[in-house]
Amino acid sequence: MPKINFxxxxxxxxxxxxxxxxxxxxxxxxxFSLNNFLDKNITSFLPRIVNFFTPxxxxxxxFYLIRIEFSGIKSLDLLNKxxxxxxxxxxxxLFIIFLLIFCIPPLLNWFIFDANISGNTKEAxxxxxxxxxxxxxxxxxxxxxxxxxxxxxxxxLSFAIVLAFAGVGFFMPTKYKKYLTLYYTxxxxxxxxxxxxxxxxxxxxxxxxxETGAWGGLSLTFIVSFFCLIFCFPIGMMLALGRxxxxxxxxxxxxxxxxxxxxxxxxxxxxxxxxxxPMFLPDGIYMDKLIRVIIAITLFxxxxxxxxxxxxxxxxxxxxxxxxxxxxxxxWKLHLLVILPQALKLVIPGIAxxxxxxxxxTPLIFVVGLLELAGMLGLAKTNPEWLGFSxxxxxxAAIIFWIICYSMSRYSQNLELKYKTDR
Amino acid sequence: MSEKIIQMQNxxxxxxxxxxxxxxxxxxxxxxxxxxxxxxxxxxxxxIRCINxxxxxxxxxxxxxxxxxxxxxxxxxxxxxxxxxxxxxxxLFPHLSILDNCTLAxxxxxxxxxxxxxxxAMKQLEQVQITDQAQKFPGQLSGGQQxxxxxxxxxxxxxxxxxxxxxxxxxxxxxIKEVLDAMVNLAKGGMTMxxxxxxxxxxxxxADEVIFMDEGMIVEKASTKEFFANPKNxxxxxxxxxxx
Numbered sequence: 001m002p003k004i005n006f007x008x009x010x011x012x013x014x015x016x017x018x019x020x021x022x023x024x025x026x027x028x029x030x031x032f033s034l035n036n037f038l039d040k041n042i043t044s045f046l047p048r049i050v051n052f053f054t055p056x057x058x059x060x061x062x063f064y065l066i067r068i069e070f071s072g073i074k075s076l077d078l079l080n081k082x083x084x085x086x087x088x089x090x091x092x093x094l095f096i097i098f099l100l101i102f103c104i105p106p107l108l109n110w111f112i113f114d115a116n117i118s119g120n121t122k123e124a125x126x127x128x129x130x131x132x133x134x135x136x137x138x139x140x141x142x143x144x145x146x147x148x149x150x151x152x153x154x155x156x157l158s159f160a161i162v163l164a165f166a167g168v169g170f171f172m173p174t175k176y177k178k179y180l181t182l183y184y185t186x187x188x189x190x191x192x193x194x195x196x197x198x199x200x201x202x203x204x205x206x207x208x209x210x211e212t213g214a215w216g217g218l219s220l221t222f223i224v225s226f227f228c229l230i231f232c233f234p235i236g237m238m239l240a241l242g243r244x245x246x247x248x249x250x251x252x253x254x255x256x257x258x259x260x261x262x263x264x265x266x267x268x269x270x271x272x273x274x275x276x277x278p279m280f281l282p283d284g285i286y287m288d289k290l291i292r293v294i295i296a297i298t299l300f301x302x303x304x305x306x307x308x309x310x311x312x313x314x315x316x317x318x319x320x321x322x323x324x325x326x327x328x329x330x331x332w333k334l335h336l337l338v339i340l341p342q343a344l345k346l347v348i349p350g351i352a353x354x355x356x357x358x359x360x361x362t363p364l365i366f367v368v369g370l371l372e373l374a375g376m377l378g379l380a381k382t383n384p385e386w387l388g389f390s391x392x393x394x395x396x397a398a399i400i401f402w403i404i405c406y407s408m409s410r411y412s413q414n415l416e417l418k419y420k421t422d423r
Numbered sequence: 424m425s426e427k428i429i430q431m432q433n434x435x436x437x438x439x440x441x442x443x444x445x446x447x448x449x450x451x452x453x454x455x456x457x458x459x460x461x462x463x464x465x466x467x468x469x470x471i472r473c474i475n476x477x478x479x480x481x482x483x484x485x486x487x488x489x490x491x492x493x494x495x496x497x498x499x500x501x502x503x504x505x506x507x508x509x510x511x512x513x514x515l516f517p518h519l520s521i522l523d524n525c526t527l528a529x530x531x532x533x534x535x536x537x538x539x540x541x542x543x544a545m546k547q548l549e550q551v552q553i554t555d556q557a558q559k560f561p562g563q564l565s566g567g568q569q570x571x572x573x574x575x576x577x578x579x580x581x582x583x584x585x586x587x588x589x590x591x592x593x594x595x596x597x598x599i600k601e602v603l604d605a606m607v608n609l610a611k612g613g614m615t616m617x618x619x620x621x622x623x624x625x626x627x628x629x630a631d632e633v634i635f636m637d638e639g640m641i642v643e644k645a646s647t648k649e650f651f652a653n654p655k656n657x658x659x660x661x662x663x664x665x666x667x
Binding site for chain 1: 475477496500501503504506507508510512514515516517518527528531532573576577580586
């Protein structure tokens with residue numbers, strides 16, 4: 001029988017090293033968990049410094065013993081390759097494992113095991129965990145703001161119709177594919193605007209009029225984001241082209257516009273739109289607060305979109321322009337058929353970035369008194385009946401925003417794959 | 424030979440302070456095939472890029488097929504639609520398939536029906552022998568195939584004149600021949616061609632006239648036989664001794 005060298009794990013005594021290593025790792029985890037959750041220190045007989053680091057030391061020894069190259073065991077090799085390539089790497093892995101053990105149980109407790117879901121009043125919340133009753137009670141407000149309960153079907157219906165119209169694009173036969181852009185940039189916004197004007201706002205067809213100040217919650221987040229996204233893209237595109245134009249008037253006005261909007265904070269812009277802008281309007285002309293806000297955010301984000309798109313335009317080689325020109329294409333054909341399709345493909349990640357930022361900027365409209373999801377939370381947490389539940393509210397809002405943003409980001413990754421025909 | 428299709432009179436061009444083209448006078452007759460050669464930086468590419476106004480000249484006149492090139496955008500587009508160009512870097516549109524590359528301009532510039540454009544494009548692709556690659560994207564083809572597609576794309580506009588800007592300089596040696604063959608075929612079909620190239624073999628086989636340029640001037644212009652048999656200018660002799 002060959003001699004066993006414990007300082008040099010090898011293949012021949014695979015089982016021995018493996019079981020020993022796993023034992024050490026197991027010990028490390030047990031020690032850490034006991035320290036952490038039961039306040040029992042099984043290694044208290046050791047000197048203090050060593051005692052504190054025992055889990056780490058055990059873990060590193062364990063990882064060292066199982067670090068055997070080409071062991072022939074698939075999962076072990078995979079583990080070694082990914083989290084156990086060196087002592088330093090093993091220490092980092094251990095650190096993360098301990099961190100997870102440290103964080104996950106309390107979080108789970110707060111979210112699920114100690115949380116209260118049943119009941120309808122504040123008194124139902126007795127545990128140490130989250131009070132989801134709060135979210136349940138306020139759910140309607142978080143979704144629809146101050147929109148009257150009896151009329152909320154109007155919001156749902158119009159959102160469903162807009163979704164249906166948006167979905168039509170996916171099922172359009174290839175023959176009409178070239179009209180898709182036109183449909184999405186012009187017809188869909190118009191349809192949506194009329195839906196919102198007649199259905200959500202009401203005031204005609206026997207529907208009760210609901211002023212925009214009463215709109216709010218998640219539905220307002222969607223309305224603002226939707227219109228801003230749809231409008232800021234074409235405007236940004238025009239600005240990007242304008243900034244590269246040969247005509248000085250167009251070039252410098254685009255440049256000035258972009259630099260102006262990029263130079264001011266969004267919150268100031270919103271203030272201006274709410275407070276200053278109406279003063280410049282002639283008497284008797286009134287523009288709704290919501291429309292002013294949408295215009296402000298659109299112009300603000302358009303400047304950012306413009307710069308992103310300009311980056312894409314500059315990334316294209318000059319030869320593409322030459323080739324298109326040599327085929328007799330004028331400015332618009334050259335850009336619409338050759339340059340923009342390539343440039344936009346390049347800037348999908350950048351555009352997605354800007355759009356995500358836009359969605360997450362919408363809560364700022366609280367400064368003009370419009371309360372979307374985060375704004376409604378702020379209102380709800382000051383309600384004397386329900387003091388002390390802001391944590392649940394913000395966690396809820398964070399989850400909702402994360403879902404929205406994550407799906408947008410996935411969608412943009414899909415687009416990137418779909419249009420990847422070259423390079 | 425027939426009428427002059429390109430007339431360049433006293434053409435001068437500057438890049439900022441740099442005088443690129445100096446007093447260029449050049450007449451090209453219909454169906455004539457001209458090879459332009461010379462050391463790099465001598466203004467050959469600029470010369471042919473002036474013919475479809477990818478570069479603008481500052482002095483002198485350029486008249487292409489009866490249309491004078493000036494600031495007038497309509498005229499420029501008219502000339503460009505009649506003059507095909509092939510580039511050193513191919514410059515195919517990477518987001519479109521080869522067939523779409525070929526039909527894009529006919530459909531949108533000449534307002535051809537899509538079906539006719541595709542039929543015509545397939546004919547041109549057949550001429551350069553890449554019909555089987557029609558549905559592929561440029562990134563999937565070899566350099567030689569890309570350059571032949573680029574020739575087909577230019578031909579789809581039914582140009583009266585073809586300009587070639589060092590069409591084989593970016594190619595691997597073994598792909599040069601397939602592109603030159605396509606160009607020889609084109610020449611045999613009676614196309615007016617101006618070719619900037621270092622391929623002297625091609626010049627000997629196809630060209631009616633050879634132009635030698637240096638430092639922005641036309642140093643020597645002679646029929647092909649004359650040019651290679653007894654060049655007059657010392658600079659030309661030196662150049663020929665190095666490339667042949």
